[in-house]
Structures are given as structure tokens and as C-alpha cells.
Amino acid sequence: MTTHTAPAEAPLIAARGLTKRFGQFTAVDAIDFDVAPGESFGFLGPNGAGKTSTMRMIGCISPVSDGQLSILGLDPTRDGPRIRGQLGVVPQEDSLDTDLSVIDNLIIYGRYFGLSRAECTRRAHQLLDFAQLGERAKDRVEPLSGGMKRRLTIARALINEPSILLLDEPTTGLDPQARHLLWERLYRLKQHGVTLVLTTHYMDEAEQLCDRLVVMDKAKIVAEGSPRELIARYASREVTELRFPVGIQETLGDRLAGIGERIDLLPDRVLVYTSDGEAVSNAVHSRGLEPETVLVRRSSLEDVFLRLTGRSLVD
Amino acid sequence: MALASSAPAPTLPATGDRVPRPDPVNAFRVSYEHQILLYLRNWRGSLFSNFAQPVLFLLAMGVGLGTYVDNGGSNATGGVSYLQFLAPALLVSSVMQGAAGEGTFPVLAGFRWVRRYHAMYATPLTPYAIAFGQLAWNATHALMVGTIFAVVIVLFGAAATPGILWSVPIGVLTGIAFSAPIAAYMTSQRDTTAWNNIWRFGITPLFLFSGTFFPIERLPDVIRPLAWLLPLWHGVDLARALALGTAGQEPLLHIAHLAILVVVAALGTWAMFVRFRRQLEK
Numbered sequence: 001m002t003t004h005t006a007p008a009e010a011p012l013i014a015a016r017g018l019t020k021r022f023g024q025f026t027a028v029d030a031i032d033f034d035v036a037p038g039e040s041f042g043f044l045g046p047n048g049a050g051k052t053s054t055m056r057m058i059g060c061i062s063p064v065s066d067g068q069l070s071i072l073g074l075d076p077t078r079d080g081p082r083i084r085g086q087l088g089v090v091p092q093e094d095s096l097d098t099d100l101s102v103i104d105n106l107i108i109y110g111r112y113f114g115l116s117r118a119e120c121t122r123r124a125h126q127l128l129d130f131a132q133l134g135e136r137a138k139d140r141v142e143p144l145s146g147g148m149k150r151r152l153t154i155a156r157a158l159i160n161e162p163s164i165l166l167l168d169e170p171t172t173g174l175d176p177q178a179r180h181l182l183w184e185r186l187y188r189l190k191q192h193g194v195t196l197v198l199t200t201h202y203m204d205e206a207e208q209l210c211d212r213l214v215v216m217d218k219a220k221i222v223a224e225g226s227p228r229e230l231i232a233r234y235a236s237r238e239v240t241e242l243r244f245p246v247g248i249q250e251t252l253g254d255r256l257a258g259i260g261e262r263i264d265l266l267p268d269r270v271l272v273y274t275s276d277g278e279a280v281s282n283a284v285h286s287r288g289l290e291p292e293t294v295l296v297r298r299s300s301l302e303d304v305f306l307r308l309t310g311r312s313l314v315d
Numbered sequence: 316m317a318l319a320s321s322a323p324a325p326t327l328p329a330t331g332d333r334v335p336r337p338d339p340v341n342a343f344r345v346s347y348e349h350q351i352l353l354y355l356r357n358w359r360g361s362l363f364s365n366f367a368q369p370v371l372f373l374l375a376m377g378v379g380l381g382t383y384v385d386n387g388g389s390n391a392t393g394g395v396s397y398l399q400f401l402a403p404a405l406l407v408s409s410v411m412q413g414a415a416g417e418g419t420f421p422v423l424a425g426f427r428w429v430r431r432y433h434a435m436y437a438t439p440l441t442p443y444a445i446a447f448g449q450l451a452w453n454a455t456h457a458l459m460v461g462t463i464f465a466v467v468i469v470l471f472g473a474a475a476t477p478g479i480l481w482s483v484p485i486g487v488l489t490g491i492a493f494s495a496p497i498a499a500y501m502t503s504q505r506d507t508t509a510w511n512n513i514w515r516f517g518i519t520p521l522f523l524f525s526g527t528f529f530p531i532e533r534l535p536d537v538i539r540p541l542a543w544l545l546p547l548w549h550g551v552d553l554a555r556a557l558a559l560g561t562a563g564q565e566p567l568l569h570i571a572h573l574a575i576l577v578v579v580a581a582l583g584t585w586a587m588f589v590r591f592r593r594q595l596e597k
Contacts, residue, residue: 084437
């Protein structure tokens with residue numbers, strides 16, 4: 001570290017060769033990444049890719065097995081509680097205290113950070129408004145809907161005004177309305193300069209929220225960049241999806257060869273990656289093929305994700 | 316981070332030496348405060364049973380059964396009424412049972428059902444602070460149960476001497492000697508199966524055969540050494556001797572009782588703290 005480095009350029013989180021092992025099993029295998037202040041950074045990957053293990057190490061609740069990890073310029077091994085004092089954590093599994101009311105959950109959590117009871121109460125009311133839970137303050141947590149519990153968990157994670165907010169699959173299991181409300185709230189936090197680090201396997205979520213992301217697969221980082229960069233690098237501008245009648249699909253063989261930049265032959269449809277989707281559609285018809293449906297769409301992170309991590313099911 | 320609509324320019328967060336250090340004492344205090352808060356929000360049912368249990372036990376065992384024992388002309392209770400013989404021992408046994416329970420379900424809830432401990436650990440709290448809060452609360456609860464029991468004993472006229480008051484701190488110590496190791500064990504349990512077995516084959520037989528209802532001299536010679544190994548009898552025998560004013564007759568025995576209780580409580584606490592840490596730091 002040199003003194004002339006502008007503070008804005010120093011990463012808030014820096015990992016080099018970061019590794020997590022459980023006995024013989026390597027959950028995270030020597031990954032490198034940096035997260036800059038104010039950035040919104042995502043870990044994308046299928047189940048079991050190592051996202052949650054990475055998040056737990058960043059959250060200073062899981063010891064690093066190997067490599068270096070620095071958070072806010074501090075070492076989690078030595079300064080775990082001190083770093084945790086600056087983090088807001090939204091875990092994958094709800095951990096709200098179901099024996100307490102909504103507002104008690106926020107107040108007692110604030111107390112963990114050394115805030116006075118009065119200050120906790122003041123912030124709790126503010127955060128309940130932010131999370132649109134103001135009217136449920138005195139209610140028990142148990143009967144709240146999944147979306148409300150998630151919002152309360154995010155509100156709880158903000159009670160210490162964290163520098164970094166860690167979100168592990170924040171919208172898994174929520175209905176579309178609840179997801180969009182959460183995204184909107186998270187976007188507001190980002191505008192206020194909160195650094196967001198999140199994991200997800202929803203491509204639309206990553207495109208909505210992340211300035212930059214890494215794709216993880218089998219404990220390693222397989223790609224890194226902004227959503228747009230990744231699409232440009234690993235997919236094409238457009239995708240033409242073709243569906244053929246039953247029986248035809250299997251006989252296509254080489255009859256599509258040469259069309260588009262790349263062809264993905266799936267059991268139920270054919271994806272043609274191209275810069276011009278309409279041209280692909282015309283080319284297919286001119287070869288005498290008659291697909292049942294043709295859909296031309298922009299390519300998405302989903303195409304990148306599937307290309308990088310494969311189509312086989314991960315449990 | 317202000318959430319008001321007038322957004323100030325984002326400021327860079329503190330890093331390195333400028334990151335404030337959390338107060339380590341606060342962690343222990345607030346962990347305990349959380350447990351108190353849980354009680355304050357859910358106390359009604361448990362307070363009722365804290366009163367009802369000693370009343371029912373003293374009525375059935377002390378007054379009902381005691382009348383038979385006293386009329387039988389036996390001198391096994393050392394010249395005091397069976398009710399007075401029973402009262403201090405029943406207090407210690409009941410506190411032990413309550414504390415054993417507090418070492419079980421709250422711990423399962425903390426790690427598995429509610430995941431309360433995991434939420435705490437995402438903050439400046441340490442595993443030791445989390446374990447401390449739970450155990451300190453268990454001791455506080457034991458103190459409440461024991462005090463209520465002592466009040467009921469006095470109201471029943473079942474106190475032979477003011478020494479009955481010693482039963483309360485001895486009950487708390489015995490409670491910790493059970494609560495802490497059981498909590499240590501429960502950290503790695505996923506459900507109550509193991510607990511049911513502890514209760515069936517451990518706590519209930521102990522309650523019946525640790526000298527609460529009759530002196531362990533009445534036990535077969537083969538079984539009697541078991542009473543020495545498990546801490547309940549030490550608490551029961553010590554509390555009874557102090558309540559009846561007979562502790563001076565065998566001072567070494569009673570010092571040994573106290574020493575064994577302290578050692579088991581200390582080892583249990585150590586195990587609980589270590590296991591909490593191992594379970595949270597994965």
C-alpha cells in the first residue's frame with residue numbers, strides 16, 4: 001500500500017487465493033476478487049458452487065482455510081467482531097427471532113452493535129417505514145409473509161448503518177411483487193453509497209442489481225465482468241429460439257450448420273446465438289425448415305450462465 | 316446512511332485503523348439482555364407453573380405421603396417431619412429439572428429452529444458471549460424457580476430452620492452443573508430424540524433415586540456409587556444438611572459435595588463455551 005493511492009481506489013474487500021475446505025471437500029478453491037467502495041458486486045452460480053461459503057468468510061463467521069482476505073483493510077481472523085460491526089448481513093435462511101415482535105427484533109439487534117435503546121428505537125421506526133412494515137411493528141414475526149420477513153431481515157441488517165451489506169440469495173422463494181419491491185429498496189441503498197455484495201442464481205436479479213459480478217462453478221470463478229461485458233463475451237447480441245414439431249427436432253442433424261455464431265441443440269428447442277436474430281429466422285426458412293415457433297430475443301446473463309456452468313442439474 | 320429523501324453525497328466508509336472497535340463487555344451484556352427480553356415477552360405461562368409445581372409436589376409428597384411416613388414411626392428422616400426432610404431436596408431437584416430443560420430447548424431453538432444464535436453471531440457478538448448469555452439466563456431462571464419454591468416451603472411451614480435459604484444457591488449451582496453440559500451436548504443435535512433419552516434414562520431416574528424422597532442408604536449397594544458420580548445427590552444432600560442444621564456433623568462430606576458441584580459446573584461451562592464456538596465457526 002502506498003500513500004498516494006486515492007482512497008476511492010482501495011478495495012473494501014480483497015481476496016487472493018481465498019480457499020475454504022471442509023475436511024477433504026474444497027468448497028471454495030483459491031479465488032481472487034476485489035470489491036470497490038459503493039460497488040454492487042454479485043456472486044452468480046448454481047447450487048453448491050461455493051457462493052455461500054464465500055459469503056460466510058466475508059461475513060467473518062467462517063474461518064478462512066487458505067489465502068488472504070481483507071475487509072475494510074482488516075484481517076477477519078484477528079478483527080472478526082470489529083469487521084462484523086460494520087457489516088449488514090441478510091442470510092439465506094431466515095434468522096428472525098420468532099418469539100419477539102417485529103420492532104423488538106430490530107431493537108435488540110441494534111443493541112448488539114452497542115447502540116443505546118433510544119437510538120435503536122429511533123432507527124427501528126425509520127427502518128420499518130423504509131421496509132413498509134410500519135403498521136406491523138407490534139406484531140409477532142411468525143405470521144408475516146415471506147416477503148415481509150425478508151424486508152424485515154434487510155431492515156435489521158441496516159440498523160447499524162453498515163458500510164457493506166451482504167445478501168445471500170435475498171429474493172429466493174418470493175413472488176414477483178415482493179422481489180421487485182426488494183430490488184427497489186436495495187437500489188435506493190446503493191444510491192446512498194452502501195456497498196452491496198450479493199449471491200443469486202436469478203439472472204434478472206444479477207442484471208438488475210450488479211455493477212459487476214463473478215460467475216462461480218465448482219468452487220472456482222469462471223468469469224468476471226459487468227453483466228453487459230459478460231453477455232458480449234460469452235453470448236451474442238441476440239438469440240433466436242426455434243421450436244420444431246415432435247419428431248423433426250431429432251432429425252435436424254447438420255441441417256442448421258453454418259447459421260448464426262453458435263448453436264445449442266436442446267431436447268425441446270434450438271438456440272441460435274447471433275448478432276441478427278431475424279436473419280437467422282430467414283436463413284432457417286430458406287433451408288426449407290419450418291419451425292413451429294420462432295422467438296428472437298436479446299441474450300441475457302442466463303445464456304452466459306448456462307454456457308459457463310453447463311446444463312446438467314446440480315443438487 | 317440516511318434514508319431520508321434528501322440523499323447526501325455518499326461518504327467513503329472507515330477502513331483500517333479508523334474502523335471503531337466494539338466494546339467486548341457490551342457483547343456479554345446484550346446477549347444476556349436478549350434472553351431477559353425473551354422472558355419478559357413470554358413469562359405468563361412459566362411463572363404460573365413455577366408456583367404450581369412446588370405447591371403440588373409438597374401437597375402430594377410432603378403432606379399426603381408424609382403423613383403415612385410420620386405415622387409409621389420410622390426414624391429414617393432423623394427426627395424431623397417427612398415434609399421438612401423432603402422440602403430442601405425437592406427444591407434442588409426441581410431447580411435441576413428446570414435448568415436441564417433450559418439447557419435443551421432454547422439451545423435447539425438457537426441453533427436450529429429460530430437460528431437466534433446465528434443472527435447474533437453476524438454482529439460483533441462472539442460465540443463465548445452468546446453462550447454466556449444463555450447460561451447466565453439459565454442461572455437467573457434457576458434462581459427465580461428456587462426462590463419461588465423457598466417461599467412456598469416457608470408458607471407450608473415445611474422449613475425446619477432458616478438454613479432452608481441455602482437450598483436456593485445450592486439449587487442454582489446444581490442447575491448450572493446440569494444445564495451447561497446438557498447445552499454443550501445439544502449444540503450438535505438436530506432434534507429432541509437424544510433429549511428424550513436423556514430425560515427418560517437420565518433425569519427422571521436421577522430425580523427419583525438421588526436421595527430426594529428417601530436417603531440413598533436405602534439403595535442397593537451396587538447402585539449407590541452411581542449417586543456419587545452424578546451431581547444431583549451432592550446438591551440434595553448438601554441442601555438438606557444445611558436446611559436441617561446437620562451439616563456440622565460431617566463437614567468433610569459436605570465440603571466434598573460443594574467441591575464436586577463446583578467442578579462439574581465449571582467443566583460443563585467450559586464444554587458449553589467450546590461447543591458453541593465450534594458449532595458457530597464453520
